Amino acid sequence: MTASPSEPRARREPYDLAVVGAGSAGLAGAVTAAELGLAVALLDTSAQTGGQFYRHPAPALGAVRPEALHHDWSAYSDLRGRLAASDVTHLAGHHVWSTVREDDGTWTVHAVTGADGTSERPALIRARALLLATGAYERQLPFPGWTLPGVVGAGGAQAMLKSGLVLPGRRIVVAGSGPLLLAVASSLAAAGAQVPAVVEAAGYLRYARSPRALLANPAKAAEALLHGTALLRHRVPVRLRSAVTEVHGTDRVEAVTVSRLDADWRPVPGTARRIACDALAVGHGLVPQIELATTLGCATRRLPDGTLGLALDDLQETSEPGLWAAGETGGVGGAGLARTEGELAARAVAARLLGRRAGDGRIAELRRRRDRMRAFADVMSAAHAPGPGWQDWLSDDTDVCRCEEVGAGRIREAVAELGARDARTVKLLTRAGMGWCQGRMCGTAVACLAARGGTAEPPAERRPFAVPVRLSTLASLDEGAADPSPGAP
Amino acid sequence: MARTPADLVGAQPDPPFEITFDGRRVTALPGQTVAAALWGAGILAWRTTRDGGRPRGAFCGIGQCYDCLATVNGEPNRRACLVPARPGDAITTQEGHGHDRLTV
Known part of the structure; x- marks a missing residue:
């Protein structure tokens, strides 16, 4: 400079x-x-x-x-x-x-x-x-089996590939919602993984309702086209209005069930299909x-x-x-x-x-x-906002909070029987959202369940520690204040 | 067409080295995190949960979810997706909160 x-x-x-x-x-x-x-x-x-x-x-x-x-x-x-x-x-x-x-x-x-x-x-x-x-x-929504090894965030699979040059499996289903899924699927395929399906819960028709924003952003359209072309080249089928509603396996992923969804993201009965795979990359936006x-x-x-x-x-x-x-x-x-x-x-x-x-x-x-x-x-x-029907794919024993191992049944009980009306009360009653990740993984799901069918997101929180800090670090703050020198990298 | 991620980016890594996972030898590449080295060896789980004793490994891949906590050289609760692998590292499956050894 x-x-x-x-x-x-x-x-x-x-x-x-x-x-x-x-x-x-x-x-x-x-x-x-x-x-x-x-x-x-x-x-x-x-x-x-x-x-x-x-x-x-x-x-x-x-x-x-x-x-x-x-x-x-x-x-x-x-x-x-x-x-x-x-x-x-x-x-x-x-x-x-x-x-x-x-x-x-x-x-x-x-x-x-x-x-x-x-x-x-x-x-x-x-x-x-x-x-x-x-x-x-990444925003996550739980479903039966999502804590099995081999189920990874779509962004997580992408991150591990981009930085560590590794894949979570050989045959990877990509699922959830949002444009990131297309990018992830084309990267995984280009890096040698088989991608038997990209499963997108939304339709892409909602984009068409806003032609002005689309026309004003040709670069975004070109980017989507690029990923679409890459998926075609790798013969990756894209299933719209569908979701992975269950993962199968005992200690790791062996297959997933994909179901069609209605406009509210409710699984349509009789549409479940099993796809064999050894990993699932999943995410619902950011x-x-x-x-x-x-x-x-x-x-x-x-x-x-x-x-x-x-x-x-x-x-x-x-x-x-x-x-x-x-x-x-x-x-x-x-x-x-x-x-x-x-x-x-x-x-x-x-x-x-x-x-x-x-x-x-x-x-x-x-x-x-x-x-x-x-x-x-x-x-x-707007196009990828989760529909309220996703909750229908939860079973009572599906862990919603991964850290504290709190199942959907306990959260439903806190809402239906104990009177919880918001994520904070659910947390106090069940420990959902109280673990290491501080509710980053389960926050959306807990807020939706607490809202009893309505869609909701956790409210803005005041969190004195954005990341875990050791007590020894806090204890040393007095010295730090006396010598405010930036730590060298 | 590229068959591996390394082919795709034309990787010419520095010489590989060994770490261990629960005593088993695992080859790691310099610049990989512990989680990446384990994935590279087909290992997806290196923690069991406190309540259910269920296996877990890397999930978010970017240090946010804390599912990938591992015991690295005896120190529990290290985020394997962030910690770089070093030659000779001994990674062990972290059981629960990883501090059982401290209880008498």
């Missing part, structure tokens, strides 16, 4: 901007802010940048063509090149567990470090502005990862698929002044939208900190592009 007006600063001074998350949104935000002259720290849990979308093998795996597993790899390699040329402080292996606004208006970002956050050395970073680009995780913001009290908005995203102003700022967000945190919309929002947020932050007006032509262009892509994201989100 060109010389920064804020040359290497003392470590005790706050950064101008701390960016949490080094995926498409965070990378675009960090490099843009640095190029505009801000001192930037970029924190991410992973050793490498790219986030989930551009997850790629570690250098030691020697992948000559990492782009073979990616759409639009050049957009990432451009950002990566700009990061290398910038003086952004990239803090890899940093798992942010809390962000706190100090009395002087600056932010303190607390992180645990190491590949899985278990290193003994916590980190504490101070910054004048904060950009959350924490992405999303959930914005926003705990850091909701813990600070940031306003949220209900997205068309029922999930919550952060409510953002026209320049990506949350309802908390000085806290910006970009990418999936504001609603799932893909890597292109994330890059646009990351850059837009960085320009808004720079304007604020440098005392300029945020209104140049580039900002106007980014806003137009964002609005166009957001409109498409909303169409997509």
Whole structure:
């Protein structure tokens, strides 16, 4: 990058901007802010940048063509090149567990470090502005057998393939709902797996109800076409309005039952068909990862698929002044939208900190592009919103909460007999959502069951710890406050 | 057409090394996580649940679900999908919360 007006600063001074998350949104935000002259720290849990979308093998795996597993790899390699040329402080292996606004208006970002956050050395970073680009995780709906080894998240199968070059089986059914399924199926097939079926619960007809958003986003249509072509080449059949309603096997997957669904996602009797396979990759769209913001009290908005995203102003700022967000945190919309929002947020932050007006032509262009892509994201989100009938494929002994092994029967009992009306009460009565993952895997299901047939998503929660933190880390915080030096990566 | 993920990306990895899973030898590639190395050997479960004693392994693949907790070199509750495999690592099936050894 060109010389920064804020040359290497003392470590005790706050950064101008701390960016949490080094995926498409965070990378675009960090490099843009640095190029505009801000001192930037970029924190991410992973050793490498790219986030989930551009997850790629570690250098030691020697992948000559990492782009073979990616759409639009050049957009990432451009950002990566700009990061290398910038003086952004990239803090890899940093798992942010809390962000706190100090009395002087600056932010303190607390992180645990190491590949899985278990290193003994916590980190504490101070910054004048904060950009959350924490992405999303996969939404799951339970069904009988979904805890068997060999059943993996669709995004999980994709992540393990992209980074570790491994597959969960040889014959993998891909199921659930959302455009990610097509991408996952074509990657798995290209990497040598047999994919006997892609099973999509929604129809794709709902997209046709919004022709304007489709026409305005030709790149998205082209991407879908690309995956469609890849699936044709690998002879992967796509079954619409269908779901995997049961997995068979004792200690691992041996087959799945696929049933047709009605418009409410209720299995149609007499349509069950068994498909032999040794793995199932399943997911029902993505959930914005926003705990850091909701813990600070940031306003949220209900997205068309029922999930919550952060409510953002026209320049990506949350309802908390000085806290910006970009990418999936504001609603799932893909890597292109994330890059646009990351850059837009960085320009808004720079304007604020440098005392300029945020209104140049580039900002106007980014806003137009964002609005166009957001409109498409909303169409997509509505098309894949789960229908209430999915609950019909649960049996009472189906584990809904994987961590605490709480079956659907116990949750139904809490609702029907003990008077629970919301996910929180169900949790207190049954422990569903109280385990290691903090309800990330079962949150949607528990909220739906508590809503007695209505669709629902868990409400925004205030969670003091976004990731598990050791007591020794908390005990060391006093020392940390005396020496707020960022941990080196 | 590519037959394996490694073929697809033209992987030319550094020399492989060995780890063990419950005493059995498993070949890992440098740069793989513990979970990836185990998947590569066809192993999908390396934990049993606290209540039902049911087998579990990697599910979300990105460190969110904590289903892939394993005991790595004697230390329980390591997320296998995040922890890099290192030469000589001893991975053992984690039973329940993994701290049974601590109870007297």
